[in-house]
Amino acid sequence: MKDELGESAYGGTNWRRFAVAVGVPTLVAGGIVLGIANGALAATFSVSGQSFKISADKLEGDGFAQYGGKVHQEKAGDIPVALSGINKAKLTNLCQSVKTPGLPISLTIRAGREDGKPAEASELLIGLTELSGDANFKNINIGQSAATLTKGGPDAHDDTPQGAGGFGQEADSVVITNLRQIGYSATAATFNLKGLSLKVNVDPSGKPAECF
Numbered sequence: 001m002k003d004e005l006g007e008s009a010y011g012g013t014n015w016r017r018f019a020v021a022v023g024v025p026t027l028v029a030g031g032i033v034l035g036i037a038n039g040a041l042a043a044t045f046s047v048s049g050q051s052f053k054i055s056a057d058k059l060e061g062d063g064f065a066q067y068g069g070k071v072h073q074e075k076a077g078d079i080p081v082a083l084s085g086i087n088k089a090k091l092t093n094l095c096q097s098v099k100t101p102g103l104p105i106s107l108t109i110r111a112g113r114e115d116g117k118p119a120e121a122s123e124l125l126i127g128l129t130e131l132s133g134d135a136n137f138k139n140i141n142i143g144q145s146a147a148t149l150t151k152g153g154p155d156a157h158d159d160t161p162q163g164a165g166g167f168g169q170e171a172d173s174v175v176i177t178n179l180r181q182i183g184y185s186a187t188a189a190t191f192n193l194k195g196l197s198l199k200v201n202v203d204p205s206g207k208p209a210e211c212f
Contacts, residue, residue: 051129052098054186055211056091056112056179063087064137065152067168071127071184081127081184085149085156086174090118094193095211106201106208111193123153123189130182140171155187180212 069083096109112119146158146166158166201209 050098050101051182051184052096053211054126054179054181054183055093055095057093057177058091058118059086059133059174059176059179060090060118061086061088061174061176063151063153063170063172064174065149065156065168065170067146067149067156067158067166069127069158073184079129079184081129082131083156083158084126084128084131085152086124087122087151087153087156089121089124091121091179092118094119097210099208099210104203104206104208106210108197108199108201108209108211109193110197110199111195113195117194119194120192121188121190123155123187124191125153125156125187126181126183127185128181128183131180133176133179135174135176137171138173140169142169144168144170153189 063086065085067083068080070078070080072078091112094110094112097106099106145164146168147164149157149168149170151170151172158168199209203209
């Protein structure tokens with residue numbers, strides 16, 4: 001038996017263990033995303049101790065900034081990341097996925113799959129370690145002081161003492177096709193997830209569905 005994503009159903013699951021490991025975070029994530037979709041609260045995604053994947057067929061950003069930074073996690077300590085800020089973003093066929101440590105389970109969130117109805121975010125700031133795709137920037141400044149960045153949103157700059165000497169770059173706009181990225185944190189002032197779908201995926205082979 002397979003689910004709608006083509007993943008095999010997990011036979012012989014210890015459902016009590018499954019519920020403890022996945023049930024609570026799924027409910028929390030579902031509540032957050034549904035609240036965002038209804039405009040009830042600002043989006044704040046942070047994965048403690050593990051990364052998550054984000055993909056999109058196309059990202060269109062109005063106002064872009066990027067600079068070096070770090071995220072702090074209790075077990076791993078400080079992890080260096082690239083902080084990418086987009087003042088206003090549209091994402092076509094957005095996918096976010098995270099795997100449950102030690103179990104053949106993943107959680108996937110999808111949105112913006114209908115033509116002309118992309119997911120939309122404002123003041124998006126992502127702490128990432130990997131990014132790939134085909135990118136086009138308009139009026140880009142490379143090597144600008146990270147403390148003086150203004151185009152990626154009000155929080156997309158380095159206001160620490162090191163920021164004045166830090167490397168940064170910004171552009172009026174950015175378009176990235178076939179976006180693939182691995183991140184540790186993501187925040188947004190607003191996140192409109194059109195066509196929201198949240199799913200828990202289980203696969204006994206240890207390869208549950210992910211964005212890529």
